[in-house]
Amino acid sequence: MNTRLAEHPRPSHFLLHVSDTHLLAGGGRLYDRVAADRHLEELLEQFEASGGRPDAIVFTGDLADRGEAEAYEHLRRIVDPVAARLGTRVIWVMGNHDERDAFRRGLLGDGIGGQRPVDRVDDVDGLRVITLDSTVPGHHHGEVTGAQLDWLAEELAIPAPHGTILAMHHPPVPSVLDLAVSVELRDQAALAEVVAGSDIRSIIAGHLHYSSTATFAGIPVSVASASCYTQDLTVPVGGTRGWDGARAFNLVHVYPTTVLHSVVPVGAHAPLDVIDAEESARRLAADGIVIPDAAPRVSSAAPRPIVESMSLLVPPTTLSLRP
Numbered sequence: 001m002n003t004r005l006a007e008h009p010r011p012s013h014f015l016l017h018v019s020d021t022h023l024l025a026g027g028g029r030l031y032d033r034v035a036a037d038r039h040l041e042e043l044l045e046q047f048e049a050s051g052g053r054p055d056a057i058v059f060t061g062d063l064a065d066r067g068e069a070e071a072y073e074h075l076r077r078i079v080d081p082v083a084a085r086l087g088t089r090v091i092w093v094m095g096n097h098d099e100r101d102a103f104r105r106g107l108l109g110d111g112i113g114g115q116r117p118v119d120r121v122d123d124v125d126g127l128r129v130i131t132l133d134s135t136v137p138g139h140h141h142g143e144v145t146g147a148q149l150d151w152l153a154e155e156l157a158i159p160a161p162h163g164t165i166l167a168m169h170h171p172p173v174p175s176v177l178d179l180a181v182s183v184e185l186r187d188q189a190a191l192a193e194v195v196a197g198s199d200i201r202s203i204i205a206g207h208l209h210y211s212s213t214a215t216f217a218g219i220p221v222s223v224a225s226a227s228c229y230t231q232d233l234t235v236p237v238g239g240t241r242g243w244d245g246a247r248a249f250n251l252v253h254v255y256p257t258t259v260l261h262s263v264v265p266v267g268a269h270a271p272l273d274v275i276d277a278e279e280s281a282r283r284l285a286a287d288g289i290v291i292p293d294a295a296p297r298v299s300s301a302a303p304r305p306i307v308e309s310m311s312l313l314v315p316p317t318t319l320s321l322r323p
Contacts, residue, residue: 001288003288003290004287004288005291006290006292008257008258009256009292009293009294010291010294011253011254011255012126012127012162012254012256012295012297013055013125013127013253013254013297014052014053014054014253014254015054015055015057015124015165015251016054016056016058016249016252017060017204017249017251017261018040018043018057018059018224018249019059019061019062019206019223019225019226019227020095020207020209020224020225020227020228021036021059021062021075021226021228022036022062022097022228022229023040023063023072023075024037024064024066024068024071025066025070025071030229033244034244036065036227036228037074037078039229039266040075040228042266042267043227043249043266044078044079044082046264046266046267047249047264048082048085048086052086052251053086054086054088055124056088056089056090056091057079057083057086057088057089057090058090058165058252059079059090059093060168060169060206060224061093061094061097061168061169061205061206062097062169063092063095063097064099064102065097067102067103068099069105069106072103072105075106076107089124091122091129092118093131093168093169093206094118094131094133094134094169095169096135096140096142096170096207098135099137100113100114100115100117100133100137101114101115103118104118117133117145117148118131119131119133121155123160125162125297126160126162127160127163127164128163128164129165129167130155130165130166130167132148132152132166132167132168133168133169134169134170135169141182141183142170142183142186142207143186146190149191156195160199161297161298162297163199163200163201164198164201165200165252165254165259166195166200167203167204168205169205169207170183170184170185171203171205171206171208171212171223172185172188172192172203172221173205173212173214173216173223175212177208177233177240179240191217192217195217196217196219197218200219201219201220201254202219202220202221202222202259202261203219203220204224204252204261205222206223206224206226207223208225208231209225209226209231209242210223210226211224211225211248211263213261220261222250222261224248224250225246225249225263227249228247229242229243230242230246230247246265247266249263249264250262
């Protein structure tokens with residue numbers, strides 16, 4: 001029997017990408033009927049049942065609908081046990097509905113808090129995940145300041161062993177909904193100048209409440225739908241209509257030559273055929289097909305000192321934190 005290698009090896013890294021949880025304090029409901037916390041629990045239950053073990057879970061913003069401290073506590077009560085069982089870390093990204101001080105205290109363990117942009121760098125076994133805070137306090141549109149762009153350029157000056165994933169809330173892409181223009185990321189050209197030609201392999205974001213893909217400065221962009229409620233893209237052209245359904249999350253698989261983004265609908269559906277892992281392996285072996293193992297991971301250099309005006313608690317995997 002001839003042996004044939006699959007066109008791609010196993011991925012070197014695997015991320016779970018979730019966005020726009022919009023939790024309320026006290027288990028409150030969005031629009032008085034959307035149970036955002038229960039929808040997030042269902043999403044995580046569905047993913048955990050799959051047996052997937054991501055290297056990190058990335059939440060790209062709008063985590064608390066009103067930026068309430070209690071909502072962040074509730075979010076941690078839902079997410080932390082799942083992350084512990086999966087043996088993974090969690091990377092939190094600021095969204096326009098979030099409040100920086102409560103976000104820092106509730107999600108980053110920052111006892112000082114403050115209103116500094118939440119810009120961070122995490123080393124995920126050689127894959128660099130840069131978190132860029134695109135929020136403008138008191139507003140819903142997005143902006144990235146000149147100081148942030150300078151910081152980002154400095155970080156990108158040294159390539160990471162497995163490249164970089166840029167995680168932000170406001171995606172640098174068009175929207176098919178006219179009204180979304182009022183809350184889009186502004187002055188995108190300046191960001192494009194910084195990221196073009198860098199080792200950024202993918203930009204992941206949220207904010208739109210529907211799944212979408214595009215390119216920006218030659219870089220693939222993947223927007224994850226919301227876990228709470230979504231936008232109905234069959235609304236009459238020019239309008240906007242949210243609905244309590246069509247929720248989804250994304251799987252991000254990093255390969256040597258590409259980054260794969262897969263959209264996963266949330267909810268139960270009737271199975272048509274089930275082939276388990278053992279049977280899949282048997283069939284591949286019978287056909288002489290071998291999927292090569294992932295390339296060895298290369299860790300980044302020793303972590304640089306955390307850049308921060310005052311000491312604060314941060315996860316040990318964080319390489320740098322912008323002041």
